[in-house]
Amino acid sequence: MSIRSDPLDELAIPDGTTVEEHDLVTDGDVIVGGQSTIEFGVRGNNVIAGERVEFGGHIEADGDCRLDMWSDVAKDVLVADDAYLGERVHIGGELKVAGDLDIGDDVDIEDGFEANGWIVIRNPMPTIVFLVVYLSQLLRIGEEEAAEQLATQLMDAQEREHQPVVVPRGARVSDDAWRVSTPATVGDDCRLHGNLRAESLTVGADTVVFGSLRAKEDVAVGEDTEIKGDVTTRAGDVRIERGAHVWGDVSAEDVHLHEHAVVEGTIRVSGELTQIRDALGPEPASAEGATEDETTADEADEAAATADTNAAEANSEADDADGGDETAPSEPDEQADAGSDETDAAEADADEADADEADADEPDSEDADDVADTDDAAESEPESESDIESREAVEESLEGVIPMAAGSGERENGHDEGAEIPDIESD
Numbered sequence: 203m204s205i206r207s208d209p210l211d212e213l214a215i216p217d218g219t220t221v222e223e224h225d226l227v228t229d230g231d232v233i234v235g236g237q238s239t240i241e242f243g244v245r246g247n248n249v250i251a252g253e254r255v256e257f258g259g260h261i262e263a264d265g266d267c268r269l270d271m272w273s274d275v276a277k278d279v280l281v282a283d284d285a286y287l288g289e290r291v292h293i294g295g296e297l298k299v300a301g302d303l304d305i306g307d308d309v310d311i312e313d314g315f316e317a318n319g320w321i322v323i324r325n326p327m328p329t330i331v332f333l334v335v336y337l338s339q340l341l342r343i344g345e346e347e348a349a350e351q352l353a354t355q356l357m358d359a360q361e362r363e364h365q366p367v368v369v370p371r372g373a374r375v376s377d378d379a380w381r382v383s384t385p386a387t388v389g390d391d392c393r394l395h396g397n398l399r400a401e402s403l404t405v406g407a408d409t410v411v412f413g414s415l416r417a418k419e420d421v422a423v424g425e426d427t428e429i430k431g432d433v434t435t436r437a438g439d440v441r442i443e444r445g446a447h448v449w450g451d452v453s454a455e456d457v458h459l460h461e462h463a464v465v466e467g468t469i470r471v472s473g474e475l476t477q478i479r480d481a482l483g484p485e486p487a488s489a490e491g492a493t494e495d496e497t498t499a500d501e502a503d504e505a506a507a508t509a510d511t512n513a514a515e516a517n518s519e520a521d522d523a524d525g526g527d528e529t530a531p532s533e534p535d536e537q538a539d540a541g542s543d544e545t546d547a548a549e550a551d552a553d554e555a556d557a558d559e560a561d562a563d564e565p566d567s568e569d570a571d572d573v574a575d576t577d578d579a580a581e582s583e584p585e586s587e588s589d590i591e592s593r594e595a596v597e598e599s600l601e602g603v604i605p606m607a608a609g610s611g612e613r614e615n616g617h618d619e620g621a622e623i624p625d626i627e628s629d
């Protein structure tokens with residue numbers, strides 16, 4: 203943080219802040235600038251108020267409480283740690299302190315006070331002066347590391363677990379309105395009562411405001427935020443994000459409205475009305491999703507390689523089966539020749555034998571066509587181990603189709619089953 207910057211130049215309401223009944227409730231600290239008015243009570247960790255700050259309710263601090271001179275609290279003040287009260291502080295109720303109490307002159311506590319620690323009646327040193335004196339003393343005695351550590355803890359507000367509620371100087375906060383002359387920022391998941399009036403306004407996501415928003419400059423409404431009133435800017439733009447719901451009117455120079463936002467009232471613009479659309483196309487895959495896709499692709503490649511291997515093996519087995527089919531007719535011919543040696547038709551003429559062989563050639567060609575058709579059908583069918591016939595099955599299907607020599611009797615399908623087989627002399 204720069205030395206020249208003013209830490210109280212903005213109304214800052216952190217995430218999760220709520221206004222209950224008559225109290226402002228937060229998990230972090232509450233810092234109120236001088237000459238401000240808070241018309242309800244305050245509950246937080248550390249409560250720090252500047253000069254002439256007025257509280258309309260009570261104060262509950264889980265840590266320390268420091269009220270500067272001329273501050274006024276209408277009700278009780280309960281402090282879990284130490285309390286520091288400046289000159290002429292007025293408390294309309296009771297003061298209870300679990301730790302030490304530093305109290306200045308002319309302090310007025312109507313219902314008395316109670317402290318479990320040391321009670322020192324004096325004018326407490328202002329916080330800034332105390333820090334400057336403490337750091338200078340550490341540097342003077344050579345404790346540079348301790349001084350650096352203290353400065354880091356004081357200045358590095360980004361590392362805090364809970365950001366503080368900051369009310370700028372001269373602000374007026376009540377159930378009816380929050381009026382500041384500086385920019386205002388409301389965090390996520392907040393619940394506020396009253397109209398917000400600021401130089402510019404930014405409201406986070408999932409927040410409910412029971413009132414209207416009015417600013418001199420730009421106004422931004424976060425996602426899924428509900429505004430129970432109007433949204434108005436005098437010389438700025440209004441931006442309403444996805445899922446936001448405005449129950450009143452919207453008035454600005456330019457309005458940027460998300461397509462999934464809802465405005466119940468009238469939209470008045472002196473410039474342009476722009477509709478915000480979601481980006482088209484699928485969202486980019488995350489690193490985990492990309493890894494899963496790569497793994498799936500690798501598994502698909504392995505499955506394809508396995509399928510190719512199985513197809514190659516099936517083709518090889520099909521070729522073997524085709525070779526067996528071509529040699530199948532020769533074996534029955536040999537059996538027919540052997541049977542012809544045992545018959546009594548050895549005295550047949552050579553011419554009749556030649557005629558019989560000529561007649562036998564025609565069935566051979568038909569059988570070869572049948573085998574070729576069978577091979578073509580086998581190749582056209584899906585190549586898998588279950589669809590390929592074994593050699594024994596092919597031979598069994600061809601049994602009885604082998605051409606045989608016939609006599610003068612009637613033949614069916616190229617042969618006569620009752621004909622005697624002549625003995626054919628081999629060369």
